[in-house]
Structure formats: C-alpha cells, structure tokens
Amino acid sequence: xxxxxxxxxxxxxxxDAAEVLFVEHGFDATSMRxxxxxxxxxxxxxxxxxxSKDGLFKAVFERRAEPFARLTLQRLGELESRDTIPTAxxxxxxxxxxxAELGRDTSLGGxxxxxxxxxxxxxxxxxxxxxxxxxxxEVTRRYIAAYRRALxxxxxxxxxxxxxxxxxxxxNAFAGNNVLRLFMDQPLVNARDPxxxxxxxxxxxxxxxxxxxxx
Amino acid sequence: xxxxxxxxxxxxxxxDAAEVLFVEHGFDATSMRxxxxxxxxxxxxxxxxxxSKDGLFKAVFERRAEPFARLTLQRLGELESRDTIPTAxxxxxxxxxxxAELGRDTSLGGxxxxxxxxxxxxxxxxxxxxxxxxxxxEVTRRYIAAYRRALxxxxxxxxxxxxxxxxxxxxNAFAGNNVLRLFMDQPLVNARDPxxxxxxxxxxxxxxxxxxxxx
DNA sequence: CTTGGTTTCAAACATCTGTTTGAAAAATTA
DNA sequence: TAATTTTTCAAACAGATGTTTGAAACCAAG
Numbered sequence: 001x002x003x004x005x006x007x008x009x010x011x012x013x014x015x016d017a018a019e020v021l022f023v024e025h026g027f028d029a030t031s032m033r034x035x036x037x038x039x040x041x042x043x044x045x046x047x048x049x050x051x052s053k054d055g056l057f058k059a060v061f062e063r064r065a066e067p068f069a070r071l072t073l074q075r076l077g078e079l080e081s082r083d084t085i086p087t088a089x090x091x092x093x094x095x096x097x098x099x100a101e102l103g104r105d106t107s108l109g110g111x112x113x114x115x116x117x118x119x120x121x122x123x124x125x126x127x128x129x130x131x132x133x134x135x136x137x138e139v140t141r142r143y144i145a146a147y148r149r150a151l152x153x154x155x156x157x158x159x160x161x162x163x164x165x166x167x168x169x170x171x172n173a174f175a176g177n178n179v180l181r182l183f184m185d186q187p188l189v190n191a192r193d194p195x196x197x198x199x200x201x202x203x204x205x206x207x208x209x210x211x212x213x214x215x
Numbered sequence: 216x217x218x219x220x221x222x223x224x225x226x227x228x229x230x231d232a233a234e235v236l237f238v239e240h241g242f243d244a245t246s247m248r249x250x251x252x253x254x255x256x257x258x259x260x261x262x263x264x265x266x267s268k269d270g271l272f273k274a275v276f277e278r279r280a281e282p283f284a285r286l287t288l289q290r291l292g293e294l295e296s297r298d299t300i301p302t303a304x305x306x307x308x309x310x311x312x313x314x315a316e317l318g319r320d321t322s323l324g325g326x327x328x329x330x331x332x333x334x335x336x337x338x339x340x341x342x343x344x345x346x347x348x349x350x351x352x353e354v355t356r357r358y359i360a361a362y363r364r365a366l367x368x369x370x371x372x373x374x375x376x377x378x379x380x381x382x383x384x385x386x387n388a389f390a391g392n393n394v395l396r397l398f399m400d401q402p403l404v405n406a407r408d409p410x411x412x413x414x415x416x417x418x419x420x421x422x423x424x425x426x427x428x429x430x
Numbered sequence: 431c432t433t434g435g436t437t438t439c440a441a442a443c444a445t446c447t448g449t450t451t452g453a454a455a456a457a458t459t460a
Numbered sequence: 461t462a463a464t465t466t467t468t469c470a471a472a473c474a475g476a477t478g479t480t481t482g483a484a485a486c487c488a489a490g
Contacts, residue, residue, distance in 0.1 A: 004436070004487085026338055028243040032478060042439050047479060121392045122337045123241055128397075136398040160395060160404040161415040167394040168387035169380040177336045179382040180375060182343075183351040189375040199430075200376040204423040211422030214414050219457080219466070247448055257469050262449060 011049045013039045016109075019060050023115045027057060027125055054127050061128060064113035065135045072098035072139055076146060088150040088209040089202070092166070095143060096198045096205075099174050103194030111174055111194065118175035121168075147209070154213055166205045173197050226264045228254045231324075234275050238330045242272055242340055269342050276343060279328035280350045287313035287354055291361060303365040303424040304417070307381070310358060311413045311420075314389050318409030326389055326409065333390035336383075362424065369428050381420045388412050 017039035021030040032053060036043045050056040075094035079086045086094075103111040120128060140163075148159050172178075174197055180189055191197060232254035236245040247268060251258045265271040290309035294301045301309075318326040335343060355378075363374050387393075389412055395402040406412060 010437080026241065026243065028241065031476075033476085042437095043478095044439070044480080045437085048437075053478065119337055121387070121394060121397060122334055122390075124397055132397050133400050137400065140395065140398040157403055158415065160402070162419055164393050164395060164404055165384040165388065165416065165419050168384045168392065171394075172336070172383035172387075173380065175337075177383065178379050179336060179386075180355065180379060182336060182339055182347050183355040185348050185352065188372055189379055200373065201380065203426040203429050204377055204380050207426030208419040208423035211418040214418050225467085246446080248446085257467095258448090259450080259469070260467085263467075268448060 010039075010041055010045060014041055014046060014049065014056065015060055015063060018056055019064075019109055019112050019116070022057065022060060023112050023119065026119065026123065057125060058127050058131070061116065062131065064109055064116075065131065067108050068098065068102055068113055069135055069139050071101055073142065074098075076142060080146065085149055086146060088147060089206045091143065091146045091150060092202060092205050092209065095166075096170060096201055099170065100194040100198045103174060111176075111192070114171060115175040118171040118177055121171065151209060158213055162209055165208065169205065170201060173201055225254075225256055225260060229256055229261060229264065229271065230275055230278060233271055234279075234324055234327050234331070237272065237275060238327050238334065241334065241338065272340060273342050273346070276331065276346065279324055279331075280346065282323050283313065283317055283328055284350055284354050286316055288357065289313075291357060295361065300364055301361060303362060304421045306358065306361045306365060307417060307420050307424065310381075311385060311416055314385065315409040315413045318389060318412075326391075326407070329386060330390040333386040333392055336386065366424060373428055377424055380423065384420065385416060388416055 014035065018030070018035045021034055021038060024030075025034075032043060032046055035056070036045060039045075046053065046056055050059050072095065075097050076091065079090055079094055099111075099114050102108055102114060120132075124132075144159060144163055147163065148154075148156065151159060151162075154162070174194065176190075176192060178189060229250065233245070233250045236249055236253060239245075240249075247258055247261055250271070251261060254260075261268065261271055265274050287310065290312050291306065294305055294309050314326075314329050317323055317329060335347075339347075359374060359378055362378060363369075363371065366374060366377075369377070389409065391405075391407060393402060393404060395404055
C-alpha cells in the first residue's frame with residue numbers, strides 16, 4: 001500500500017466519487033457499492049485503501065479541510081496585518097470570500113465541501129468529533145476575536161450567537177439548502193453562482209452583525 | 216384497522232418514538248427495529264398501521280405540519296388585520312413566535328418538528344416533495360408578500376434571498392445546529408430555551424432585512 | 431526472465447435491512 | 461356466550477449492508 005502512481009490514481013477516484021455521493025445522499029444512504037461502482041473500482045478497494053467506510057469518510061473530509069481552513073484564515077490575516085481595526089463588513093467579506101473562492105476552484109471540489117459542512121452541522125458524524133475542533137478551532141476563535149473587536153457594543157455571548165446565525169445563513173446559502181426550493185413549486189432563488197450568493201449575503205449579514213444588542 | 220382506542224394508542228406510541236429517532240439520527244440511520252423497540256411494540260405494527268417505513272415518515276410529518284402552519288399564519292393574520300402596514304420587525308416577530316410557541320408546547324412535540332424541518336432542508340425526503348409545497352406554499356407566499364410591502368426598497372429577488380437567509384438562521388437556531396458546538400471544544404452558546412433564541416434572533420434578522428439593497 | 435511487492439478481483443462472509451406471513455390473542459359485536 | 465373483527469406476535473422472507481478472503485494480475489527492481 002505504498003504511494004505508487006496507480007494507488008494514488010484509484011484512491012483519488014474513490015475519494016472523488018465518495019465526496020459527491022456523501023454530499024448528495026448523506027453517509028448512511030450511500031452504500032459501498034454505489035461508491036465503488038461510480039468510481040469504476042472493485043468493491044474491496046475501499047477497505048484496501050481506507051480500511052473502512054468510516055475511514056473513507058474521514059479521508060474525504062480531511063482532503064478538503066486544510067485548504068478550506070487556509071483560504072479562510074489567509075484573508076483574515078491580511079486584514080489584521082493592517083494598522084486599523086477591521087470592520088464587521090470586512091471580516092465577513094473575508095469569511096465569505098473563503099467559501100466563494102473554494103466554490104470557483106474545481107480542483108478543490110468546488111462547493112462540495114461547503115455542502116458537506118452544511119450536512120455535518122445537522123448530522124454530525126462521530127468520526128469527525130475530533131478532527132472538527134482540531135481543524136477549525138483556531139479559525140473560529142480568530143474570527144470571533146476579530147468580530148468582538150469590531151462589535152464592542154455586544155457581549156461575548158451575543159457575538160457567539162450572531163456568529164451562529166451568520167454561519168447558518170452562509171453555509172446554507174452556498175450549499176443551496178433553500179427553504180423556498182422546498183416550500184414553493186417554482187422558487188425564484190435557485191442560483192449556484194458563488195459570486196452572486198456572496199453579493200446577496202453581505203449586506204444582510206453586515207447589518208445583522210451591526211444591529212444593537214438584544215433588549 | 217379502525218380508529219379504536221387501542222389502535223390510536225399504539226399508533227401514536229410509534230409516531231412519538233419515530234419522531235424522536237428520525238430527528239436524532241435521520242431517516243436512513245433509523246431502523247424499523249429501533250423504532251418499534253423504542254415504542255415497545257412489535258415490528259409488524261409499523262407496517263400494520265402505516266403500510267411502510269416511508270408511510271410512517273409521512274405520518275410523522277403530517278401530524279405536526281398543520282398545527283405549525285396554523286401557528287405561523289395566525290400571528291401574521293392578526294398583524295395584517297390592523298390598518299397600518301406591518302414592519303419587517305413585526306413580521307419577523309410573528310414568524311419566530313410560531314416556532315417559539317411550538318417549542319414550548321410539548322403536546323405538539325416541542326422543537327422536534329422544527330428540527331425535522333432543519334433536517335429536511337439539507338436532506339429532502341422524496342416522500343415530502345408533494346406535501347411540503349401543499350402545506351407551506353401559502354405560508355411562504357403570504358410571509359414573502361408581507362415582507363415585500365415592508366421592504367419596498369428591495370427587488371422581489373432580493374426579498375427571496377433574505378427570506379432564504381432568515382429561515383436558515385432561524386431553523387438552525389431553534390434546531391440547535393450550532394456551528395460552534397462542532398468547531399469548538401466548549402461552546403458558549405448552547406441554549407435550548409426558545410425565548411432566549413428568539414430574543415437573540417430578532418435584532419439580527421430585523422437589521423439584516425432592513426439593510427440597503429446589494430450593490 | 432525471475433523475484434517480490436503491490437494492486438485488483440470475484441466470491442463469500444455474517445449481519446442487518448424493510449416487509450410478509452399465519453396463527454394466537456384481544457376486543458368488539460351480536 | 462358465540463361469532464366476528466381487530467390487534468399482536470414470533471418467525472421467516474428475500475435482498476442489501478460493510479467487510480474479508482485468497483488467488484490472480486500487474487508491476488517494478490534485480
């Protein structure tokens with residue numbers, strides 16, 4: 001099980017197929033046979049390369065986790081290297097830009113990972129219980145710290161609440177988890193263009209963050 | 216299979232157990248045996264009363280769908296029976312109050328149904344493809360119409376986008392699908408109290424809705 | 431060409447899935 | 461009480477699940 005060219009080829013074929021299927025149908029509704037069939041690979045290949053279905057899921061996640069964290073942190077770093085305190089708008093732009101950039105980069109799986117995130121919030125797979133805080137603990141802490149500096153009129157708790165709200169809105173927006181798509185026969189809003197989504201999101205979130213504290 | 220007292224008793228026992236398990240683990244990860252065991256009922260009872268697992272899921276949904284729609288529409292109706300045009304804040308209060316009231320009413324399953332909704336946005340079960348627009352098409356149309364009157368500076372599209380954002384934030388907030396819970400080791404925000412959630416939500420959403428149109 | 435490690439493959443593994451059966455038990459009606 | 465319907469139950473159904481096996485195929489190095 002060394003890193004030969006062949007091993008890398010088939011293992012990434014499995015990862016690519018599994019990523020799409022996990023995002024589309026969820027972990028439980030995606031069978032080994034669906035994955036291997038879609039990847040054009042023998043059934044035993046998954047256990048050969050990843051040990052188990054759980055191991056494959058973890059590998060699917062880990063492959064995208066670091067690039068996404070890097071994208072998201074990079075922008076914030078640039079912002080904080082200036083001499084002025086970043087505004088809530090600027091911090092949000094940095095945060096949203098991370099997902100938007102990912103969405104345009106097909107070599108990173110496009111929006112698939114963001115959609116996987118959106119799924120994971122609702123249905124957290126136990127296998128990610130450890131890697132999630134490890135990979136995104138710092139990202140979260142640094143963004144919240146930046147927001148706290150930008151929003152001194154809010155308590156720490158309330159900043160956390162608003163971070164909760166904005167991430168819910170953002171991830172679901174990029175993931176296309178549209179309530180209207182489900183409730184109405186022909187929804188007006190059905191765009192998958194990351195730039196448009198970001199443009200619609202920003203004024204909403206900016207104003208929401210800057211709103212006065214709850215009474 | 217008539218509506219005897221016994222039939223009603225065991226069928227609601229099944230519904231109660233299934234509701235919790237579907238919300239907790241999702242449709243696919245919940246087996247017939249988990250449901251019947253939790254309900255203290257024979258395996259065959261589900262098929263006897265609901266025909267199939269799909270039929271049970273639909274029944275679980277249908278039981279709560281109407282009360283929730285009624286709660287949500289009632290408040291809006293009161294608002295619109297006045298002689299002044301409701302503000303975005305008031306409309307949002309009506310919308311949020313529906314979920315908050317449901318959350319406090321254990322006889323309606325509390326927040327379980329809202330959490331089921333949150334799941335369904337991410338993972339829409341085909342069995343609901345028809346009942347969702349039928350049950351919530353009117354709710355959605357009327358709320359969006361009210362928002363359009365309150366927000367004349369926004370295009371129809373943009374009102375739809377913001378409705379998308381606010382429902383994402385709201386449902387995930389009530390469902391407790393907290394990003395922080397997943398990303399951080401000890402999240403500050405972990406409340407399940409519907410009143411607190413509503414209080415935190417309102418200023419955020421109000422300001423987001425009233426924000427100027429996207430550039 | 432041969433050797434030794436890597437990768438593929440069809441077949442089978444035990445276990446779990448949703449569903450059905452037919453008879454026993456319970457409740458209702460006559 | 462007797463007849464009839466409704467409800468429960470253990471057992472079995474066929475099919476799908478993730479995983480393992482052991483041999484064949486492949487491949488690069490000696």
